[in-house]
Amino acid sequence: MNIIKACWLFIKSYFSKLYAVYFIRWQISTVVMMPFMYVLDSLGLSVIPNLIIAQTIGSLIFFRLDKLIFNFFDRIKNRKHSKESE
Template identity: 85%
Template sequence: MTIINACWLFIKSYFSKLYAVYFIRWQISTLVMMPFMYVLDSLGLPVIPNLIIAQTIGSIIFFRLDKLIFNFFDRIKSLKKDSKTD
């Protein structure tokens, strides 16, 4: 496999419904975490601790959502496999 083919396969893997859903979720998480970062910034907290705290809050909020997204797509994949074997 050439480097060009490997790069194309890597890029091609991003053209999927799963990536589109994850991309949208990622953008939503920016909007959700922005108020926390704004409050922490207005309290005079430096950027690095601010980011760590906001990311921690974001991970708590989006942990369940990510599980739902990936479980949903796993169920779809398993249903497709089951229908192909029938």
């Protein structure tokens, strides 16, 4: 397989509903994280600790949301496979 074909397959793998949902979720997380980062910045916290704390808070918030998103798409995928095997 040449490098161009490999790159195209990699890029093509992102054209899916799952990626679109994840992309939207990622953008929402940016907006959710901004207030935490603003507060930490106003407390005089430097960039690195601010980022680490804000990302930790974000992971606590979005862990369950990510599970819901991926479980939803897994259920859809499993339904497709069960219908195909019938």
